[in-house]
Amino acid sequence: MNASDRTPADLLRSALAADPARPLVTFYDDATGERVELSAATFANWVAKTANLLQGDLAAEPGDRLALLLPAHWQSAVWLLACASVGVVAEVRGDPAAADLVVSGPDTLDAARACRGERIALALRPLGGRFPQAPEGFADYAVEVPGQGDRFAPFAPVDPDAPALTVGGASFTAAELVARGREDGAALGLGAGSRLLTGRTYDTWDGLAAGLYAPLATGGSVVLCRHLDRLGAEALAQRVESERVTLTV
Numbered sequence: 001m002n003a004s005d006r007t008p009a010d011l012l013r014s015a016l017a018a019d020p021a022r023p024l025v026t027f028y029d030d031a032t033g034e035r036v037e038l039s040a041a042t043f044a045n046w047v048a049k050t051a052n053l054l055q056g057d058l059a060a061e062p063g064d065r066l067a068l069l070l071p072a073h074w075q076s077a078v079w080l081l082a083c084a085s086v087g088v089v090a091e092v093r094g095d096p097a098a099a100d101l102v103v104s105g106p107d108t109l110d111a112a113r114a115c116r117g118e119r120i121a122l123a124l125r126p127l128g129g130r131f132p133q134a135p136e137g138f139a140d141y142a143v144e145v146p147g148q149g150d151r152f153a154p155f156a157p158v159d160p161d162a163p164a165l166t167v168g169g170a171s172f173t174a175a176e177l178v179a180r181g182r183e184d185g186a187a188l189g190l191g192a193g194s195r196l197l198t199g200r201t202y203d204t205w206d207g208l209a210a211g212l213y214a215p216l217a218t219g220g221s222v223v224l225c226r227h228l229d230r231l232g233a234e235a236l237a238q239r240v241e242s243e244r245v246t247l248t249v
Contacts, residue, residue: 006160007174008084011181011216012047015040023195023221025212026243027074031227034126036074043078049148050082055155057144058101058118062087062156063163066101067094067115069108072202072226075122075141077212079103080165084174087158092167093203109135120144168204181217184209188247194220197245199228210249 002014015024020041027036038046054060066083068090070076083090096102096115103120104112112119121138123131130142160175172180188210190196196215200207215222223243225231231239240248 005178005217007158008081008164008177008181008213008216009158009174011178012040012044012081015216015219016044018219020044024216025074025077025221026223028223028225028239029073029126029227030225030230032126036127038074043074043081045150046075046078046145047081047085048150048152049145050078051085051152051154052148053141053145054082054088055086055152056148058120060086060088060101060118062154062158063089064100065089065091065094065098066103067096067099067112068092069094069096069102069104069112070122070202071105071124072200072207072211072224073105073124074224075124075128076202077224080208080212084158084164084177085152086154087156087162087164089163090165092165092208094166103141104138106131106135109138113137165208167202167208170205177213178217180205181209181213185214185218185220188214188249190214190218190220190247192219193246194218195223195244195246196220197223197225197240197243197248199225200249 005011024040024043025038066088096112101118102112102115105124119138120141121135122141130140134140164174165172198210211224
């Protein structure tokens with residue numbers, strides 16, 4: 001990756017420039033059998049559309065706080081990079097009542113209703129499917145995002161030294177996310193072309209580092225597995241082989 005990258009959005013642009021066709025995020029849900037693979041180009045397109053939704057339709061501005069009530073999921077990774085692109089602070093498992101807007105999965109809708117700002121709901125269905133009927137008081141992400149633009153430009157440049165993420169009681173600026181991603185990636189032995197399989201959740205820094213920031217910062221990719229505990233040892237070994245995994249955490 002480029003030494004000049006100072007924000008997660010910079011890292012994504014570098015990944016896109018280096019090889020847009022290579023897998024960046026491969027997602028498994030071992031409760032449903034779902035598998036989704038996103039190349040750098042496809043992932044960046046989802047991020048651009050989501051950032052346009054965030055900045056345009058939801059009127060989010062740099063410094064606004066977004067309570068992210070989502071599990072480890074490819075769409076969660078998209079939202080984290082969309083927030084970074086706009087300059088919005090992603091508060092993982094944050095308090096909706098104290099946030100400017102909230103993004104919720106289907107299991108946290110009741111808690112998310114405490115947010116007095118914009119509310120977005122994700123069904124987390126295979127292939128990014130929508131709710132049969134949008135939950136009352138929420139916009140359905142799968143309905144709102146397809147019509148958004150495929151390119152994104154922030155209204156104001158993102159400040160690398162401004163707050164960008166809160167998780168597990170720890171806060172990070174955009175520049176710190178890049179630096180920590182590089183440091184943790186190096187500690188794990190990641191490099192260009194590495195393929196990391198993780199079953200960690202997204203509600204800790206270690207989970208976010210393994211599941212997104214470390215592979216992104218080191219030119220690698222991630223096989224993100226939800227409900228990995230439902231997979232037997234033999235099936236896990238087969239996945240490691242078929243996905244050409246170089247490291248498992």
